[in-house]
Amino acid sequence: MTTRGVFIFRQLFDRSCCGYSYLIGDRTQKIGLIIDPVLEQVDRDLKLIDELGLELKYVLNTHVHADHVTGSGLIKSRLNLGNSPKVISIISESSGAEADIFVDDGDVIDCGLIKLNVTYTPGHTNGCMSLIDHTNRRVFTGDTLFIRGCGRTDFQEGSASKLYDSVHSKLFTLPDDYHVYPAHDYNGQLTSTIGEEKRLNPRLTKPRDEFIEIMKNLNLTYPKMMDVAVPKNLICGGK
Known part of the structure; x- marks a missing residue:
């Protein structure tokens, strides 16, 4: 069996927020982790994990989501039935949210x-992180880098200048063949590559000042789930 053959990988979709979770x-x-689980899809995800014969070890969130409630809390309540929890939640130290483990830049x-x-x-x-899988040459970019786009920067301490610098200094410095797996796609695309986004991303190929102006003038509507999702996600999806 090759090294790549030992891995199970599933890209899971939630239609309500056009969001991706990754198992x-x-x-x-026979252990696994899930990235950015969605509350309404917990039954589906746990069924799949059971079918694949995996024991879930970690639930990770790339940031505090504003468009859906994370499934982390419900997954933990379903699986952590004994005295010693077997499923551990993870989020970035800078997110300000609750979790069992907080990670920072450079952690593994x-x-x-x-x-x-x-x-x-x-x-x-302000608490976004991306997750790089060097073994399989892919990066999970959350809402930082999308396929031919990026996350909005007009709430939750968002900053167009920080996002531009994050992408260019942390993501566009990865090898061109690394696959990009975002937290959302609104056009039915599943993945891209770092090389494609460096050449073709209509926002992030622009000079920094022009990018900041683009983001300033998007005039996006207020996220319909934000007032519900953010408070719950700050406490791992609710108690």
């Missing part, structure tokens, strides 16, 4: 053969 498993140790999330390198990528929110 990664280690076949050899270790789950069997799965190694995710944390890179701090603020801009969409």
Whole structure:
């Protein structure tokens, strides 16, 4: 079995927020983690995890989401039935949210053969992180970098200048063949590459000042879930 063959990988979609969750498993140790779970999809996700014969070790959120409630809290309440919790929640130290483990730039999330390198990528929110899987040459970019786009920067301590710098210094410095897996896509696309986004992203290929002006003039509507989602996500999806 090749190194790549030991990994399980699933990209999971939630239609209500056009959001992606990602399940990664280690076949050899039968353990796994899920990135950006959505509350309404917990039953689906746990069923899949069970079918694949995995024991879930970590639930991770790339940031405090404003468009959906995380499934982290419900997953933990469903699976952590004994005295010693087997599922651990993770979020960035700078997010201001509750979790079992807080990570920062340069940390490594270790789950069997799965190694995710944390890179701090603020801009969409002040607590955004991206997760780099060097073994499989891919990066989970949350709401920092989308396929031909990026997350908005007009709330939750968002900053267009920070987002631009995060992308160019932390993500566009990765090898061109690394696959980009964002937290959302609104056009039915599943993945891109760093090289494609460096060449084709209509916002982030612009000079910094022009990018900031673009973001300033998007005139987006107020997120319909924000007043519900953000307070709950600050406490891991609710108690």
